Amino acid sequence: MRDFHYYFRDYYHCGEYIEVQGDKLICELSSKYALNQQFEGVIHSDRIEIVSKHKEFVERRFGLGNINLDFEYDPELAEDGYVLKVEKERILIAARNKRGIQYAVDALDVIAESRGGSIRLPLVAIHDEPSFRIRGIIEGFYGEPWTFADRLDSIEFMARHRMNTFLYAPKDDRYHRELWREPYPEAEFANIRTLKQHCDERHIDFYYCISPGNDMKFASPADFECIFRKLRAMMDIGVKHFAVLMDDIDYVPKEENAHFLERPGLAHAYLVNEINRFLQESLPHYRLVMCPSEYWSYWDTEYKKDIRETMDASVLVFWTGYFVFAPVIDRKHASDNRRFYGHDLILWDNIPVNDADRGRIFMGPVRNRYSRLAQHGHVGFVSNPMNQWELSKIPLITLSHYMWNSERYEPDVSWNLAVNEFAPELVDAMTFFCANNDNGRLWFGRDEALERAIETRDVAVVDRHYQQWASVLEQLQAWNNEKFLAEAGPWLERAQHDIRLWRAIREALASGTEQAKAAAAEQIARSKEQQTRIGSDIALRAAERWGLCPQPEPTTEG
Template sequence: MKDYHYYFRDMYHHGEYVEFEGKKLVCELSSRFGMNQEFEGIISSDLIEIQTMYKEYVEEDYELGNVKLHFEYNGELAQDGYILQIEQETITVFASNKRGIKYAIDALGLLLEPCEKGLRLPKATIHDEPSFPIRGIIEGFYGVPWSFEDRMDSIDFMSKHRMNAYMYAPKDDEYHRELWREPYPAEEFDKIRQLKQHCDKHQVDFFYCISPGKDMKFTSQDDFALIQQKLKSMMDIGIRNFAILMDDIDYVLKEENKNFLGRAGVAHAYLVNEINRYLKQELYQYQLVMCPSEYWSYWDTEYKKDIRGLMDPEVLVFWTGYFVFAPTIDRTHAKNNREYYGHDFILWDNVPVNDADKDRIFLDPVRNRYSKLNQHGHVGFVSNPMNQWELSKISLVTLSHYMWNSERYNADYSWKLAIEQFAPDHVDSMTFFCRNNENRRLWFGKNEQLEQALKDRSMQEIDRHFKKFAEVLADLSGMRNEKFHVEVKPWFERAEMDIRLWHAILACENDPTDGNREKVREWVEKCSFCSVRIGSDMAMKAAQEWGYAKKQENKKETTHEELIESASSQSLS
């Protein structure tokens, strides 16, 4: 049996298996979960509907099952948690909500494996609960928003990876930010409706986010009425989760806003409380999240004092860690900032987002997050992915592991599993490509062997690297993933340019003629003006280190200590 102990929080298995004849698991269903017995999106009639890659194991038409499947309610389990008991003739699922039942059925699909008789399952008990009640994706980056197809696929992805929240907040959706007062055109609104329906089908909560902070008039009843109209239109299609985003604005109050409320923290608390009051009038059950203007930092401020003292206590607060792109989120930062804001947190982790590094792609795992954030007021964790949805999936698999079980999370092991899932027939090549495209804002590790080769002018070692890179590009070109090829194309082309630059450098090192030097200059110029770059940047580093290019032509990489110093010295105004 595959090792799924990392995937589940607790799994008890003593080496025994239950075997079934045939190619499909046929289940006879009984349930004491709810009197209405509605399991839409989980089961259909008396059939199990496994919404994972293992759907082929489920019989579509049968008379009697070869195993009994029983659902039972257990209110002591955490939200989305479940217990799965696999015995000789019965499989029992205990859960506190229907999403927990879905995750248990998904787990059952993962555990099924072929055997000589047909299929087998381990005789086992799994007790699985998440570290965070809210886990998911916030589409909150700048630049070209995802396509409708990408958004639909992201919901499928979240459902398969035990994430339960999709937060709609694309910065360049005009009706979310710049034109927040205006209603969505019918065609755009219908797409939001379809996204909400797709979320419902896959047990994912849809959060609609609005960003009125750039030009909100706090004295204007008309502005408040327009926000209410926008939110009401979302309520009418079943949305019950909302966020008010006040990030990335000039939040110094001016003119009538200043005369009316005095300070930004007071104004933002006032705005959120008014919206919260409206939601209470309209909805019996809902969630409201606020993103403050000071969404990063790790010290107390007047703004935070106003939020903790004035904003309704049930409203959740986003933060990104001690920096916009935080290399580390440790216990001290989490504990202190939770106390400074006085509200429960959702960590908005800017991993693997690349809107501040449009020339780069980030294919590494999330690292250096405190394993017990949930013990310091963190009830949620959401990832802000890249503009390139398909390329975001590798990092997002690792994030999904952290969100579900932060205490056990192992970055490198999760990275390995993510790559195996993303490119099962090209694991070695994809691993190499990912290692050459790590996020240098968050991970400062380097290939020490190659760095030493640069210093020693070891041509052979660096040449091996680029020969390997050429083999990797050739192998990955055979991947059966059209979306991957569309998104990665600029970086494949840049990698080929880097290889050509290295060949020119190698030729010049062996024969430093004017013609060879000119060839190096030609490729240095092409690489310098290329709109994208490979993270390891080895060819340009060699050109700079050995005098073929000026060092300032390459972007300077910031160290962890420099980020901390920068954060401490920046003015929050």
């Protein structure tokens, strides 16, 4: 990462540097952040070690560090914001919270340059703060949930990319949705406890989400007690943030629910208010988020009116844009929905989730999000990733850039930085793979040269495309990222099949023999049976356009 002016909000450097001896920055800490200087376990870095001058062993060995580091508390900074100044004699970090301190240390690691026995630092001032107060990931997709190892890795990933929020809401966790009344089995609850602890260690806010809307009885004290019992168990392990998800349910009140609360908006506001009252009585500090059943759309409704007029104003509201998978989220839609709901919003962006299109993976950047959502009632932005955690990382890196500094975000710049970070030794091959797995639900552009080649029957252009695919496959399959290869395997196999299909098509066109045409027809039939898809199906579409697909036999009526 060398594009500092893109990565940081404000970066001031006039071309001067200092050089300190050693393979690490050993920073002697002098802090005015707090009287209780307990920073052990707060700062994480491989190349930066912080020792306090107030520690006895440091006082006895004064001069242990190779540079001085001062921490200061600055209440005027935004949450998670910081100021980092590298001067000739010291480094100064000012922040409002410990997360801001960590981000400043991370920034120091980014700008530090190892030079064989020494570290060079620019004399620089960085003023950095996020566009959104809440930034992170919601594990909210259908299908196979992430493994416990995936979740732990996602926490590390978020901490490295200036995200601060993890919402636990896998649709196929039965105790989150289907069996919401029942307590978690001991082993599963232990995993949630460990996950929460890991979030605490990495300065990530953990949210437990519950989804009772399918069969909640709103007039039932017993049902409310089931919810409260579930939340109490979470509070006992330190959880302070919660979400009530009413998405993807039949939300028309029926039977006793209809007698008790006639409209769904009133019912959902009542449910959330009761949970909010319980949290107020139980916790001195917490956050509650609600996902409405009408979580997408761009017009006002009776449901939204009931939410804005009856649900407690402190509760945040999720929405996904004007559609479940919104190609564009502009100023008007954002501003209108803030007004319609009457609550501060968190954008639940369904990028790069693929649970509605399981034959695809989506490796492109986030695009077409208004640069100033935060100025229109949006306090947060969270991404719903794919079931494939490792494959989600490239689009998530671009999302992390947008979350931190939406005003400066450029999709293609972030995409390039993400690929370079994820696969620095395979940038060209990985860029090609990602470009052929862009998000077709949100980005409708196609490769114009290939589209022209199909129209004009330009065999050479299509041939070069599949020659490149063959080279890319060889490089990717030799890569030592086992997790990537396991998750991408079905799509690598599909690409290999498309290469075989194209070669059969090319042979049929060149020879014109019935045998070659039959071989091509066999490959075409196999293509149509494939569960996975790559790109815009160039080979198959070429076969169809060029008359190589077998035509159905005409039917005769007796």
